[in-house]
Amino acid sequence: MSTPTASDTTTSIWLDLLGSGAGERFYDVGGVRTRVIEAGSPELPALVLIHGTGGHAETYCRNMGPLSEHFRVLALDLPGHGFTDRPATAPTVADHAAHIVGLLDALGIERAHVSGESLGGMVAAWCGIAHPERFDKVVMNTGTLARPDAAGQAQLDDLEQRTLALRDNGVTREGTRHRMNWLVADPSRMTDEMVEVRMRVYSQPGMLDSVAMIMSWVVGMLRGDHGEEFMAPGVLKRLERPTLVLWTEDNPGQTTELAERVSQDIPDHRFEVLTDCAHWPQFERPDVFNQTHLDFLLGA
Template structure:
C-alpha cells in the first residue's frame, strides 16, 4: 500500500504509479469514517484494479484539508484528485454518504464517471436531529449506537473493535458536518439523468439504509443492476468483505467485457 497526498487530500493506493492498463476504483467512505473502512477492499481488489481509498476533507489523512464538507464539495475534491492523477475516468465506489458523493459526481461530471458502485445508500439521506445532538453531547454513546445499529447481532470482536476504534478517530465537528451534508442531500429528481453503468449493493439487514433504498436507486437508474448481500448489515464492506468484493469484481469484469465488445465492433 502507498500513502499519497494532493493538496492535503490524503489517500491510500494499491499501485504506484497508477497502472494505465487497469481500471481505477476510487473508494469513498461513509459519514464520520475514513479510508480504514476499506481495508478488505484494498487487499481483495488490488489484483483487479488500481484501488484508491480517499479520505475526504476533515478525515484522517485529510484532517488538515480546509475544504468545505458538503456532498457537492466532496465530489469536486474527487475531480481535483483525478486531474492530479491524469485520470480521465474512474469507477467510483461509495458507502452510505460516499454513495451520495458518487451520485452527485455522476450528475455534475458525467464524462468522468466510468461507472458507480453504490453500497448501502440512497438518493435522499434524511438524518434525525437527535443523532446530531447525540454526536455533540455524548460521543461515546453515539459510537455505541453506531456499533449496535450498523453491524449484525453477534458480530465478531475482530470486526467490532476496529470499527469502534475507527469511529473514535473522528473529529466531532467533522462528523456532525458529514451528517448535516447527508441530511441536505436529495437527488431523487435527477437519477434518470445518470447514464453510466451502476452496481447497487444493499444489505439484507441494513437498518440505516434498508434494501428498499437500493431497490429504488436500481429502478430509477437506467443502466443498473441490484444485488442484496444476504445476512449483512450497514457495514457490509467490513463485515462481509468476500461477498462485497466478489460482486464488485464481477461488475468490473462485466464492464471489461462490454468495453471489449464495443471496441471490436467500432
C-alpha cells in the same frame, strides 16, 4: 489474496492489506491536504472508494487487497474526515464529487470507477451525474439519492445523536463503539482495532466539530432542510453510467424497498441485496462484497 469472511476474528487491518503494496499518502487537491490509502499498480484501471459520514479510508481495509489485484485502488478520507484537511463549512454532495475529480487530476488519472458507501454512495452517484466524462462504472453501496421514510429518518437521527454525544461528552471507547455498532448487523463483528482507529481519528483537536457539522448537514439534507437538488424526485435518471446498487437486508436509514424503487430510474443499473449485514457490507461480508464488485466492474 485471500478474503476475510464475516466470521473471521483473526484478521486485522494490517493483515488485510498485507502483500497488496498498500501505502498511506497525502496529495494536494485544490489546496486541501488529502489522505489516501493506495494499493495496486498505477498501470491498472483506477477505482476510487468513498467512505460514509464520519468515516475514513480504513472502512475498506478488507476490500483493498483483493480489489487491488485488478485495479489501482484509492481509498481517501473526504474533506472533514480522517486525516484530510477540515473545511470551515459542511461540503455538499457536489463539493465532495468535485474533490474526487480534483484527486484524479492531481494523480493524472483521466477516468476511474467509483464506489461509495452511505454518503459515499450519494457522492459516487453525483460523480456519475455531474462528471460522466471522468467515471466509467458507479457503485452505490447502502446510500442513494432519496429521502427515507419516517422510520429510516429516526434511525439517521439516532446516529446523529450518537455523534453529537461523542462531541459533547468526549471520545470514549464505549461511546465510539456505540456509534460504530450502528453500522453492523452483528456488533461482535466490529473489531476493537477498528474502534481504536476511530478513536484516534476522533481525538484530533476539532475533528468531532467537523464530523458533527457534516453529519448534521447530511441528516438535514435527507430530512428535507436543504439540498433539494440532490434529493429531487427522478434525479437518478441523470445517472447515465453503468451502475450497481448494492444494498443489504438490514440497512438502517434507507430501506431496501426505497433503494430498489428509486434505482429503477437509473438507465443502466443492476440491483443486488446482501444478507447478514447492515450499513457496512464491505466490512461484514467482504467475501461477497468483493466478488460482487469484481463481477460488475470487470464484466462487459
